[in-house]
Amino acid sequence: MKTILKLLTLLFCVGSFAQSTVKGKVTDESGLPLPGANIVVVGTTSGTVSDFDGNYTITTDLNPPFSIRVSYTGFEDQTLEVTSNNQTLNITLKEGNQLDEVVISASRTPERIFESPVTVERFGLKEIKNTASVDFYDGLENLKGVDINTNSLTFKSINTRGFATFANTRFMQLVDGMDNSAPALNFPLGNLLGMTETDVQSVELLPGAASALYGANAFNGILFMRSKSPFDHQGISGYVKRGITSQEAAGDNDYTDLGIRMAYKFSEKFAVKVNFGYLKGTDWAATSEEDKLNRGLTRADIDYDGINVYGDEVSTNINGVAETLEGLGIIPSGSSALIPSVNVSRTGYNEQDLTNYNAESIKADWGLYFRPWENDFEIQYVGKIGSGNTIYQGANRYNIKNFFLQQHKLEIRNDNFFVRGYITEDKAGDSYDMVFTGININRAWKDDSTWFGQYVGAYLQGTLGGLTSDQAHNVARQTADTGRLLPGTQEFQDTFNQIINDPDLTTGSRFQDNSQIYHADANYNFGDMVDFAEIQVGGSFRTYRLNSFGTIYTDVDGPITYSEVGFYTQLQRSLELSESVELKLTGSLRYDKSELFDGFFSPRLSAGFTVNENHNFRASFQTGFRNPTTQDLYIGLDVGRAILVGGASDNPARDLRTYNVDDGTLSSFAANNIFGGQQSITRDATGAYNNSFFASSVLNGFAQSGNPADLEIANSNLAQPEQVSSFEVGYRGKLNDIIIDASAYYNSYQDFLANETVIAPFYGDVQLTETIPGTSTPLAVAAIANGDFQAYQTYTNSDAEVNSYGAAIQVSAKVFDEFDLSANYTYAKLDFDVAANPDFRTNFNTPEHKVKVSFGKTELFKNFGFNTSWRWSDNFFWESSFGDGEIPAYNVLDAQINYRIPSLKATIKLGATNLLQDEYFTAFGTGFIGSMYYASLTINNL
Structure with missing residues (x-):
């Protein structure tokens, strides 16, 4: 009997550890292999992806029968039953459309774009591989409603729905959940700390306010970049691009871009990955000698101030x-x-005498991924570093040289929750201000x-x-x-x-910085626990530590720290009103509090009607708010013709400057008649907020008339949070073979944050009650007349009405012989009385009309494809602290051809941007954008 029991136990153990294997090939309806398709055993976390030739092998502990589900972006999912061990299942997927693609950003939960309660754009693997742009980040410019302002070759700023400069603090950029804004600047430096192309799983873009789910900085839109998991995408993949940049001012120069991804799954419990990217080229040279102040002056004029x-x-x-x-x-x-x-x-x-226009980017990231129970519960550690050289244009033009940025994240997550914490730290390296140089x-x-x-x-x-x-x-x-x-x-x-190399801006131009952001956030989805609706709760906490040693911020006496906290909840429910009509309701509410300001509630309500499975109508109302940024609050930067001074309550008093007769910043009149013979004085910046005139009234009114009545008191308000109320309607649908995605919005802003240019006299009050003894001349008027004043650019809120509205529509279809054709149009309009508020800058900075068209085919003939993209931008007026000016209309044509080599698991691409060779620029003061010509080889990018 004991012997029989031992045999039965042994047989049971053998049965328990039996494994079933399924293999096959995944193709589309034309027989083209689909590399990177996901194959998952239904009800488990066991899965794999197809290789470059579409082949797959999956092993599971389950005994047949069981089911596998196959999915691929842009194609309809398919579920098949496995009936025997070692079965071969060749799978043909039917091509879907972009409305079937799954997004996460709109509601923090997976859902089809078709059902999303708000506008959302997606840039998936297919779009990345077929983009006519030089890389995937540039390819985002072809999405509807998206602006990419080119600061330099390696620094491009993404924005939606207006109100942006290169210091685009209204737009967030998240990489695997981490905000990759540079702490010192409070905005992302393009893709410097982003992703290498071979590691990109998907890119989602959420235009408009999203504070209800993502907090204070999610004010004008969010870009989500999601990387590939080493559990699903293993092996070594990479790419190399070589070519030239061509510009009239800089000539033809070499361009190199390469990246490599290495990922390995040691077991169902542990996997790792490493990425590395390197880019080197020559920047677009900025050589404009036109008058920066739009007075029509040339170098022959005595008070000339050239743009570059x-x-x-x-x-x-x-x-x-x-x-x-x-x-x-x-x-x-x-x-x-x-x-x-x-x-x-x-x-x-x-400018070309003050920089070598070296454009360079070096970035690397690594991740350790642990699944202790071989299910969806995962512990991650991710590290990122990025360094490089670029040109940044803010209040001045800056050579960002050897800038260094790093992030470290620890995250615990499964399908229902995540808890993460990360730190972002920057170092200015050898960066310097070219104006002060x-x-x-x-x-x-x-x-x-x-x-x-x-x-x-x-x-x-x-x-x-x-x-x-x-x-x-x-x-x-x-x-x-x-x-x-x-x-x-x-x-x-x-x-x-x-x-x-001198950080004192009175004698040098170097920036010093070592600032940090500490961030933690969490989310829990109760969808598996509650039947009547999907409920989520979450929150976040952030601390800023500003440490520029007085070169950017007023932190000469030591680092400045402050914190923010927020909590939110969302309820989402679908109701079947009839066999052909479904209603999806979503409600969100978030509360945020900065230690510097009162707290704010941000609600969002949306409704989506799905009719006959092919038509979805949506409407939403949401509010957003934006705490003043680090620069809005604590900047103290002399940019030459004005001092930028932040609007935190304690900041103006921290900005101390010395003015003296020797360097002409103080008149001898003031020294002898006001200050009792003192040849120098020290002033803080409090006058910018409590004793100042609008600069326009001094320079345009009083300077011409000499009448003190033309002086207008400014006294800017200290900065407070900005709010927006946003109304949006939209439609997504399929009419025969035509896909339509359209939306329209109206935004109304309260306490709009922007800049005012003011002039603060060194003596006298702006109410003109203090006069020179024995005369009727106001002291403040005498100060203006003698040049005894300081010009400031303050960070403040507008009492004026600021509104904007716009619309976008995209139409996509298969035409002729299965060619892909897509066209979109975007309209954006600012509703603001500029004439009544000449000193207030909204920085709307987007064209009223934009048109973008793409045309191509992934398989023109066997293994050969192509794609072209054309975009046109209307002219518009650019405002920024660096300068204002007209941006002429332009149109750009990009194109690429590609050839797959299945035996090498490789793709060769030849491409060119700006094929029309009409140089253009997207912002006042930057270099003209020329053409790029390149060849690339990509290997094993699934």
Whole structure:
């Protein structure tokens, strides 16, 4: 009996560890292999993906019969029954449409785009492989409603629905749930800390407000990038791209982009992956010498300030200089009467003399993935680093050199919940401000006081010698510039190196920064526990630690820290109203609180009607809010013609500056008559918020009339959170073989956050009640007249109405012989009274009309495909702290052809961007965008 029991036990164990194997091939209806298709044993987490030839093998502990489910983006899922061990199942998937694709971002839960309660765009594996753009990130520009503003070759800013500069703090970018904004800048640096192309699983883009689910920064849209799991996508894959960039200003230059992904599943419990990417090229050179202030001036004019010429921002009234020299006895008494009351600027350097336009990106990431019970419960550690060189345009133009960014995340998750925490840290490296580089090279050679003194002296001598005013100005500049440091000389290079390594902006231009963001968030979905609806709850916590050593923020005395917290819930329920009509209701509510401001509730309500399975109508109302960013709150940055000063309650008093007679920032009148002979004074920036005039009333009104009544009090309000109420309607549907996706929205903003340009006098009150003793002249008017004031750009909220509205529609179809044709149109409009608010900048910065068309076929003939993309942008007006200007309309054509080599599991692609070779630009002050020509080889990218 014991022997029989042992035999039965042994047989039972053998049966328990029996394995079933299924293999086969996954193809489309034309017989083309579908690499990367997901094959999962139904009811388990056992799964695999098809290889480059569409072949798969899957092993499970289950004994037949059981079922496997096969899915592939853009195709209809298929479930098949396995009836025997070692069975071969060849699977043909029927092509679906983009409405069947699954998204997660819209409701934090998987659902078809067709049923999404709000507008959402998706860029999947098929679109990534077929994009006519040079990489997947650039390919996002072909989505409807999307703007990509090109800062430089390696830094592009994505935005939706207007209100964006390159410091795009209204738009979030999440990579596997992590916000990859740089802590010091508070916005993403393009794809610097993003993904290598071979690791991208999908990209989703959610336009408009999404604060109800994603918090304070999800104000204008979110980009979600999701990577491939090493449990599902194993092996080594990679790509290399070689080509050239071609631009009239910079010529033809080499371009290299390569990436590699390595992933291995050791067991059903443990898997790892590593990614590496490298890009190197030459940036789009910015060479505009047009007048930055739109006055029509050229380099022949005495107060010239060129767009991409730096150092000429330093400008002063030479009559005031003459009065100072006269008072000091340097020039004869009465000479100042011969000097005109005009502004003269110093001679600047071209941007191309202050940078080498090296564009470079190095990034790597790695992940450890542990499934202790071989099911969907997973523990992840992910690390990311990114470094590189690029050009960033904010208030000035900056050479971001050897910038370093890193992230580390620990996450626990399954299909119903996640808990994650991560840290983001940046280091400015050797980054520097190119504007202040030009300014301080000039000053290192000859200080402003000496240069302007020599200019006035030479002008006076020329006038007395019979020269005309124009001739005297020419002689004066030549005299003052004698011996000036010239690019290409060793003396210039030595001074340049000294300036870019000096973090004091009074003498140098280097940025120092080591800021951090600490973030944690969690979500739980009760869908498996509650039958009547799907309920989610979640929350987040974030701490900022700003540490720029006083070069960006007012943190000269030490790091600035503050925190934010938020909680949300969502309820979603589907109701079958009839056999052909289904109603899906979604309600969300979030509460957020910053330690600097009162808390806010952000609700979202939406309804979707599905009719006859082919038509979905949706409507939603949602509110969003945006806490002022780190820069809105604590910036304290001198950009030449103005000081940027953040609107936190304690920030203006932290910004201390010294003004003195020697460098011309304080007049001798003030020193002798106001400050009792003191040759220097120290002022903080509180006057920007409590004792200031609007700059336009000083420069345009008072400067022309001399009438104090034309001065308008500004006194900007301290920054408060911004709010938006958004209404949206949309339709998604299929009419025969035509897919339509359309939406329209209206946004109404309250307490809109933007900038005001103001002027704060060093003495006197802006109410003009304080006067010069013994006269009726207001002290503040005397301060303006003598140049004793500081220009500020404040961060504040508008009392004016700011609204925007727009619409977008996309039509896609199979035409001719199964060619893919897609066209979309986007309309965006700002509703704001600019004339009534001349000092307030909304930075809407998007064209009113955009059209995009793509045409191609993945299998024109065996293993050969192609794709083309054309886009047109209407002209629009660009506003930013760097400068304002018209952006002309442009159209761009990109194209690619590709050839698959199944035996090598490789794809060769030849492509070109801007084939029309019409150079264009998307923002005021940047380099013109030329053409790119490239060849790429991709291996084993499933």
